[in-house]
Amino acid sequence: MPVKQIHLAAHFPGVNNTTVWSDPRSGSQIDFDSFVHLARTAERGKFDFFFLAEGLRLREMKGRIHDLDVAGRPESLTVLSALSAVTTRLGLAATVNSTFNEPYEVARRLATLDHLSGGRAAWNVVTSYDAFTGENFRRGGYLDEADRYNRAREFLHTARELWDSWAPRDLVADPAAGEFARAGAGTFAHRGTQFDIAGRFTVPRGPQGHPVIIQAGDSDEGREFAAADADVIFSRHGRLDDGRAFYKDVKSRLAKYGRRSDELKILPAVTYVLGDTEQDAAERAAEIRRAQVTPRNALVFLEGFWGRDLSGYDPDGPLPDVEPDLGEGVSKGRAQFRGDRGEVVRTWRALAAERGLSIRELVIEATGRQTFIGTPRSVAGQIDEFVQSDAADGFVFVPHLTPGGLDDLVEHVVPLLQEKGVFRADYTGPTLRDHLGIGGPRAPKETP
C-alpha cells in the first residue's frame, strides 16, 4: 500500500476557550498583523489552507455576555481577501452560516475571493439556526432545527447553480470583436422549497470553478450532508479510536452518492505540544491545560451541563451535589451539545468518584486533551500513524497561542514529515483543489 499524503491546515482561533490569552506571548486577536503572521507561517509550512471560524452573536452565560474567553473576531471573507494579497498559495477558508445569509450574496462573495486569490477559496458551511443569533438579522429566528440542513443543502446547491451560470468561456473580453461576455452569461433560475430566485449572476466562473466546500456538523444529518456534498470535513474526532470510527462511518456513506473514498478529506481539529523530551512535553501539556481550565472556567463549563448557577461551589472541591436542571440551559451562542446532559453528568460523577477528582480536575480530564504531545520526532510519528491508520486524512491545527502558536510545528515537525515522504516539500499547483487533490467541482444537482 502506498503511504497516504497528509493534509495540514491552520486554524486562527477566534472566540474559543483554548487560547491561553494570559500568556505573555499571546498577541492580539484582531490586529491584521496577527492574521498575517499565522497565515505566513502556514504557507511557509506548505499547509493546504488557513481556516477562520464564525459566530454571529457574542456568547452568553446565565443571561450575560461571557467574559472569560477570547471574544471578538473579524468578518471571515473580508480578512481572507486581505490575506490573499500577502500569501500566494495558501488556501483561504471562510466559515459562513447558511441560515442567516442568502445564496446570491454568499456565492458572489466566495466567487470573488476565488478570483482575487487565484483559486484558493473555501467555504465551511455551518448551520446555526437559533433565535438567539436570529436577533441580529432582518429575518429573525425563523428556522426550525429540523430545517437547518434542508436550507443548507439547498443553499449549497443554489450556490453551485450560480457558480455554473457563467460557462468557462462566457468571459470573452475581445475588444476587436467588440464582445465582452457571451449572450445570456450568468442567467440562472432556481425554484425549490427554500429558495425561489432568478436573474443574472455577476461573477464569471472562478479559477476553481467552485470554491472548496467544508462541512463541520456532527449529527447524522450533518455527516450525510458532508458525504453528499462536501470536499472536506472539519471534525471534532481528534482521538485515535474515535477518529477511526468517525472516518469509517463517513467514508462508508460516500458510495451511495457515487463518490470515491478519497474525494472527501477528513481533517479533525487537533492540538500539539512539543518538548525536548517526552517528559518535558508532558509537563508543558499539563501546564497548558491548567491555564486553559482556570478555576472560573471550570465552574462555567460545569454550569453549561448542570444548567444552573454553580458559582457557590469550590472549583477545587468535589462535584456539585445538586441535580442538573435539564431545561433550556444557561449557555447561549455556543455550538450546542445535543446529547443527554443528565447522562453526561452521571458519567462524570462516577469518574470523579473513582479517581477522586475535583471540579477543575474533572473538567481538565473531560474536555479535549491535547492530541499530540512529545518531541518533534515523536509528534511527527504520531501524526503519520494517525493518518496511515485511517483515523484522518490530515489535521486542522488549533494553536493555543495567537499568533505564534504554529511556529515550532512548522519549524520542527513539518520537515520531519517531509523527510518521511508523507507531506509535500512544495506546492504542486496554484489552487486549493490542487493541494487537496480532490479534482474539479461537483456538478450542481437537482434540489430534492
Add this chain to the structure above:
Amino acid sequence: MTGLHLAAALNDAGWHPAAWRDPGARPDALFTAAYWTGLAAEAERGLLDLLTVEDSLGLQSAVPGVPDDRTDQVRGRLDAVLIAALLAPGTSRIGLVPTTDTTHTEPFHVSIGIASLDHASRGRGGWRPQVAGAGLTDAPHFGRRVFPEAGPGWFATPEGELLALGLLAEAAEFVEIVRRLWDSWEDDAEIRDTATGRFLDRAKVHYIDFDGDHLSVRGPSITPRPPQGQPLVTALAHGPGPYEFAARAADVVYVTPHSRADAEAAVAQVREAERDAARTGEPLRIFADLVVFLDETPGAAASRKARLDDLDGAPLASDARIFTGTPGDLADVLLDLREAGLDGFRLRPGVLPADLAGITRGLVPILQGRGAFRTAYEAATLRGHLGLPRPAGRYSVPTGRRP
C-alpha cells in the same frame, strides 16, 4: 488656503461603457487581483485621499432599472468590500471605500465587513451605502421582497417617489445600525485581566437594541471597535431627499453639479438639509463628482472619448459632468468649482488605468504647483486625511459614572 481633497472612483474598466475597448485598457484582467492592486498603487502614488469601488448586486445594464442583453459592454463585477480588503496590505495611506447595497443585504454582515476592512487597513476603511434604486430589478436574486416594475422614468412618478423615500428611510436605519454596532464595543473592552480571569469587561460591550420601522438588530457586534472608531461613511446624492439622508447618516456627500452655479445651489441645499436634520458635530464634507478624460495635448481626450462613443453607438451619458481636456484645464475647472464651497472632488476616470494616471501624474502635480493639494500624506487614517476627529463611542461612560 487649505488643500482640496481628491478621490478616485474605480469602476470596471472605467466609466465609459466602451472603456474596455480602449487600447490602454486591460479587459482580460478585470477579475484579477493584479488589476485592482495596480490601480490602488497608482492612486496612492498620487496622494489621493481615498478611492471608491463601485458595486451592485445585479449585472450592469445600459438602461437603468432594466436588464439588457448587450454583450459589447462590461458585464460582471466582483464584491467591492472584498476588493477594498485586497487593497489594504499593499497600500499604507489611501482610504478604501467600497459600495454596498442597503436594500437586499443585512446590516449586521455589512457592519462587521467594513469594521474588518478598517482593521485590515489600520484605519483607512470607508463605506458608501447605496439604496437599490435602479437595482430594484435585483430583488428576484433574493426572492424576499417584491417591488413594482421600475422602468426608465418610473422613479419620477408619485408611486416611484414614495418607494424611493421608503428605501432611503430604510437605508438611514441601516446606517444607524451599522454605526451603533461599530460603537458597541468600547475601545478598551478587551481587558485581559488575569487576576479575575476576564478577557472582556462586559460592562464595556453593549447591546444596541435597535428597533426601527424597517429593521431591528440586538447586537452587540462580534468585531471589536474599528481603529477609526467610525469608518468614513460617504453617500452619493442628487437631490433634497438624498441630501437629507446624507446629512443624517454620512460624513462625506458626493454631489453632481454641472456648473459653478449648480455647485453653489447643491452646497446651499446640502447645508439646508443639515439644518433640517439638526446635524451636530462635523459638517458634511462635500465632494463634487466629475467624469474625466485627460490627455496632455488639447483635443486628444475629446477625440478619445468620441472614438469610444462611436464604438458604443451613443454618446456617454452620465449623472455627473463629463470633462475632456488637459490636466491643466481640469485644474482650472476644479479650482473654480471649489469656490462654490466644495471640499473636494471625486473624479471618475473615463478609462482605466489611463485616466487615473492622468489624475495622479497630470492633475496632481499641477494642483500641487498651485498650492492646492498636499505634497505628502499628513495623516495615517482616512478620517485623518479629511481632518475628522476619531469619535468617542456613543456608549462609553466616563469612568466613575458607570453604574
